[in-house]
Amino acid sequence: MKFKINLASQPYENAQRFFLLWGAALLAAALFTAALVYGAVAGWRHTHAVSQKIAVEKSTLEKLQRLEQQDLAILNKPDNRDVRDKSQVLNSLILRKEFSWTLIFADLERLVPTRLHVISIAPQLDLNNEIEVHMVVAGDSREKAIELVQNMEKSREFRHAQVLSESSTLREGTGTQPGDTVQFEITAQYVPVTAAAQEGSGQ
Numbered sequence: 436m437k438f439k440i441n442l443a444s445q446p447y448e449n450a451q452r453f454f455l456l457w458g459a460a461l462l463a464a465a466l467f468t469a470a471l472v473y474g475a476v477a478g479w480r481h482t483h484a485v486s487q488k489i490a491v492e493k494s495t496l497e498k499l500q501r502l503e504q505q506d507l508a509i510l511n512k513p514d515n516r517d518v519r520d521k522s523q524v525l526n527s528l529i530l531r532k533e534f535s536w537t538l539i540f541a542d543l544e545r546l547v548p549t550r551l552h553v554i555s556i557a558p559q560l561d562l563n564n565e566i567e568v569h570m571v572v573a574g575d576s577r578e579k580a581i582e583l584v585q586n587m588e589k590s591r592e593f594r595h596a597q598v599l600s601e602s603s604t605l606r607e608g609t610g611t612q613p614g615d616t617v618q619f620e621i622t623a624q625y626v627p628v629t630a631a632a633q634e635g636s637g638q
Contacts, residue, residue: 596623
């Protein structure tokens with residue numbers, strides 16, 4: 436019978452297993468660190484690219500604003516007053532072409548609640564060359580004016596309807612009727628039914 440006796444002062448350790456375990460741990464840590472570095476670099480590159488695009492767009496916008504200011508300065512010169520007046524006339528002609536009194540009154544007939552009537556209506560072009568309608572209506576309650584605004588917001592022909600002012604002091608001869616106690620000024624963007632249909636089909 437044979438016996439194996441280890442007479443060393445320090446028992447033998449399996450160094451190969453130790454190095455394998457620590458090597459795997461170091462490799463995993465290295466891969467994780469590499470992934471973090473790659474993500475940080477990719478994020479920096481993306482942010483840098485976005486910053487460059489923003490700078491380019493900002494520069495373009497500033498250039499366009501400078502050109503706009505130059506054009507306005509030229510247009511406002513006394514020598515160019517005729518051109519400016521002609522442009523206003525052309526805008527007015529475009530407004531008349533797109534605006535139909537018959538059509539808007541037909542639209543309002545569907546939207547105006549009972550005991551509320553239109554006293555006056557005035558179309559004009561806003562800063563975006565859109566048709567904006569200013570109306571004065573009168574009735575016997577504030578709720579009817581709010582209902583009209585809500586009806587206009589639900590329709591396809593009117594947008595951004597709102598009450599600008601309210602008055603309980605009514606003057607005779609201004610289109611008021613017996614029983615009217617309040618008067619309202621309402622504004623809204625008007626989109627003719629043909630334009631509204633085209634926008635709806637494009638969506």
